Amino acid sequence: MKLSTKCVQAGYTPKNGEPRVLPIIQSTTFKYESSEQMGNLFDLKESGYFYTRLANPTCDAVANKIAALEGGVGAMLTSSGQAASFYSVFNICSAGDHVVAAATIYGGTFNLFSVTMKKLGIEFTFIHPDDDEDTINKAFRPNTKAMFAESVSNPALIVLDIEKFARIAHKNGVPLIIDNTFPTPINLRPLEFGADIVVHSTTKYMDGHACALGGVVVDGGTFDWESHADKFSGLTTPDDSYHGITYTKTFGRSAYITKCVVQLMRDLGSMQSPQNAFLLNLGLETLHLRMPRHIENATAVAKFLEGNKNVAWINYPGLPSSKYYALANKYMPNGTCGVICFGVKGGREAATKFMDNLKLAAVVTHVADARTCVLHPASTTHRQLSDSQLIDAGVSPDLIRLSVGIEDKEDIIADIEQALNLCNVK
């Protein structure tokens, strides 16, 4: 199946007489004829549903669709993108371990890693994705267990050289985890370029309508845990909580995602609700139609902003003037995403005035949905970061993040134009 067909059809194939539309299985529990049958499920001797914290048919269908879109062997839905990022790392790290991550990641992920996971004894070293291989290599330690970065960073729109990152990660014997939220698998499939695990905040383009919070972890099935068995003992030695099952031996290429579900989701429980998975699936059914429109509109808006006298600077990887144009073309020939960042002349005051004067574009804490919206990260999503952390993340104090929707591009540009005309009027 091609990507478009997968968006519409993958994950759910009804049998004779079953509902054509993916049903919402709104049930916490599932019935069995005997306790022995259910016991076998608990011991992972048989597969089947018994409790929605571990698995639910609606969620599984949607997870399988996303796994198909990314080209992975399996996936797990989570209640938010934050939960997906946490699980993706915590599945292979414990107290005393270390992770190398890009400093340019989403503010929420940066806090999760640098503050909360630090309290769990997991330490992170942050590097800049544009640094050369030698510099990044030096960040690795004997106890490093993973490398984490965003394919297109939120909000600075730094395009990652995925092959470079995969090379560095593999040379150091660890998997590369990529947050692919902004491009979505329609524009980029990181597993094809050497990444091992992909995560998403499905809250963004995948849902696309700003209805349902959610996340997903996708396992590429590519990383050879056994050849680094001492590093990843959680996968390669018996799990006492399942009578001594060894994930790599029992589940092969699906070892990582199976452990993530049956151990982490069992114990920590941040399931996506079946209702949210249903809404996410509706979004996925049109993802292949929406993404090209987001890019068409964002490209037109970016060209307009580039020529405007009130605009101080702009970064959109689809513009030839962008530092990331060549990388974007290599990895995402069909375009990156609908998000643009730019600064207006007159600094913070003018930026606030610009945003307050917008009529069609709403000021909201959101990005990447059908409606055009705008945000000032330094005073909202990234406000916990210090000035130097902001600079490391590529977020200048005047940066405006504009998420271009799928309305008519002439209406969007007209709205931006009138607000820009007012931003320096005293």
Ligand SMILES: *Cc1c(COP(=O)(O)O)cnc(C)c1O
């Ligand atoms: C929004 C976002 C997250 C966090 O996702 P939530 O669904 O809000 O928890 C993680 N990564 C990126 C790139 C994001 O844009």
